[in-house]
Amino acid sequence: DQQVKQNSPSLSVQEGRISILNCDYTNSMFDYFLWYKKYPAEGPTFLISISSIKDKNEDGRFTVFLNKSAKHLSLHIVPSQPGDSAVYFCAASEIMNAGNMLTFGGGTRLMVKP
Amino acid sequence: NAGVTQTPKFRVLKTGQSMTLLCAQDMNHEYMYWYRQDPGMGLRLIHYSVGEGTTAKGEVPDGYNVSRLKKQNFLLGLESAAPSQTSVYFCASSLDRDDQGNTEAFFGQGTRLTVV
Secondary structure (H helix, E strand, O other): OOOEEOOOOEEEEEOOOOEEEEEEEOOOOEEEEEEEEEOOOOOOEEEEEEEOOOOEEEEOOEEEEEEOOOOEEEEEEOOOOHHHOEEEEEEEEEOOOOOOOOEEOOOEEEEEEO | OOOEEEEOOEEEEOOOOOEEEEEEEOOOOOEEEEEEEEOOOEEEEEEEEOOOOOOEEOOOOOOOEEEOOOOOEEEEEEOOOOHHHOEEEEEEEEOOOOOOOOOOOEEOOOEEEEEO
16 A cells, blocks of 8 residues: 555646645654656656655745645645656655655656646 | 766566666765656665665565675666566665755666566
């Protein structure tokens, strides 16, 4: 059973508008969350992260919100640009995990139309 | 600044053939990982290593073996390839968590493997 889920396989938005990507998790031991961006034929690259002790983290056009009680996080991109078109993966990590590995969601393909 | 480098980038195998995927990182990271990416499944962990000479199973280890003889290298082997192993394989590396819990992993560019 997937511990991290991204229920929207794809999202299309107009350039300049807000993109909101959602992610849900089931493991209450997760304490650190990351968003990765992936272009075709490239490896995922780190975008932004948030610790479970916070509910918001902002970096330029990108903001991640965490709602621990709902086990939900979201990535907001404002304003969206055509270059943001990519697949976005939500990932989570738990402190008790000796291997330090990340658990990923299935990804959301974002298309930003000019 | 190479980061994480994977070899080869593409490969086509016949069922039953064997091959080794090579991953090299130049960031002196302790942790290394092999993931596979399949449509709708995200990235699933195959095997990982917490240091030179150590390996452990991840979520989907069956049909794969790994070795970490040197800190900078992590090899993924397929002894007898099956069509179900057709996938894109990503290697990643990371440091230990920092004081804020950051566990950012750095990824290679991927290896697209097709088993026919």
